Amino acid sequence: MALDLNLHKAISDRLGVNLNARDIFNRKNKKNSGRPNEIIKEKSVGKKLDDFKSKMTSFARTNLFEVRIFAKPDSVQKPLQERLRFSCYQATVPGMAIATTEKDQGYRSIAYQKIYEDVTLGFYVHGDMKELKVFQDWMKLMIQPDDNHVGYYDSYTSTVEIKNLDTQQKEVLTTTLYDAYPKALSAVTLDAGSNDEIIKVTVNFTYRHYKQKYGGNQETTAKGLNEITSPQRKNLTDGIIDKTLTLKQRKEIFDGTVNEVEQEEF
Numbered sequence: 001m002a003l004d005l006n007l008h009k010a011i012s013d014r015l016g017v018n019l020n021a022r023d024i025f026n027r028k029n030k031k032n033s034g035r036p037n038e039i040i041k042e043k044s045v046g047k048k049l050d051d052f053k054s055k056m057t058s059f060a061r062t063n064l065f066e067v068r069i070f071a072k073p074d075s076v077q078k079p080l081q082e083r084l085r086f087s088c089y090q091a092t093v094p095g096m097a098i099a100t101t102e103k104d105q106g107y108r109s110i111a112y113q114k115i116y117e118d119v120t121l122g123f124y125v126h127g128d129m130k131e132l133k134v135f136q137d138w139m140k141l142m143i144q145p146d147d148n149h150v151g152y153y154d155s156y157t158s159t160v161e162i163k164n165l166d167t168q169q170k171e172v173l174t175t176t177l178y179d180a181y182p183k184a185l186s187a188v189t190l191d192a193g194s195n196d197e198i199i200k201v202t203v204n205f206t207y208r209h210y211k212q213k214y215g216g217n218q219e220t221t222a223k224g225l226n227e228i229t230s231p232q233r234k235n236l237t238d239g240i241i242d243k244t245l246t247l248k249q250r251k252e253i254f255d256g257t258v259n260e261v262e263q264e265e266f
Contacts, residue, residue, distance in 0.1 A: 060172070064165040067091050067121060070158045072138050072181070080130055087131055090122030090202070091162050093175050094210055118183060118204045119160070125188075125199040135182050135203055142181065156181050160205060171215040179208035 067088040071081060097115040125131045141156040143149070157179040164173040184204040191197065 060164060061167070064167065064169075065091055066163045066165060068161040068163070069121075070160070071134055072141055072156050072158050076134060080134060083126070084123065084131065084134070087123045087126070088121055089124055089200070090120070092120050093162055093164070093173070094119050094177075114209075116207065116209060118206050119162070119177060119180075120202055120204050121160075122200055122202045125201055132185075132188065132201055135185050135201070138182055139185065153179075157208075160207070173215065174213045175210055176213070177205065177207040177210045180205050181207075 067085060069081065069084050069088075071084065094117055097117070098111045099113040099115050100109040100111050103109050123131045138156065141151045143151070158181065160177040160180045162175045162177075163171050164175075166172050182203045183206040186202040188199055188201060
């Protein structure tokens with residue numbers, strides 16, 4: 001390949017030495033030698049991005065849910081129970097809060113009680129207004145409207161199930177409210193200027209406690225102390241105190257959380 005003499009002189013003057021063609025081409029090759037590494041780095045970044053996308057595309061949807069209410073009294077018609085299931089357009093999954101004491105001199109606050117927040121459910125109302133009446137009748141079991149007579153607790157408490165679904169309509173999370181009952185029923189707003197608006201009501205439910213059941217493989221912790229029985233826990237505690245557990249026994253119980261190297265027992 002012919003080398004431009006002007007280019008040869010310019011490079012030689014810039015570097016302060018007299019270079020031949022081989023030196024120039026070697027320097028150019030060295031300059032470009034890092035390109036394959038850059039390509040590999042770009043491919044590595046692209047692979048990580050693809051992995052991130054594949055793991056972050058399956059999100060839970062707010063519109064995939066189902067609510068089942070076992071309304072009181074027990075004589076409520078089953079078709080009406082089913083209608084409440086399909087009429088519910090809005091629901092909340094209860095959160096969790098812990099009541100704690102004031103901080104002591106050591107800046108510690110001690111947990112002493114769970115706090116359960118109310119759950120709000122929204123319903124579309126059909127033309128016969130039965131969605132509204134069923135909750136009014138339920139609340140009459142608590143307080144009689146004519147004489148303020150208070151009903152028995154067991155006569156008006158029931159169970160409510162809130163189910164989160166996936167895109168295949170499979171149950172992912174079921175939240176069951178125990179000893180639940182409607183605490184507040186919203187007012188119905190009427191408007192002569194709204195021709196196509198559907199009447200909606202919201203109901204605030206209070207409850208004694210709730211339990212949650214996950215429908216798939218949603219374990220977030222490794223096997224360990226939380227999954228052993230009470231007798232095993234007692235034996236484990238005694239073994240730790242008495243220093244009688246071997247390394248193998250500890251590895252089996254703690255799921256391999258101890259070091260692989262054999263340790264001297266004291």
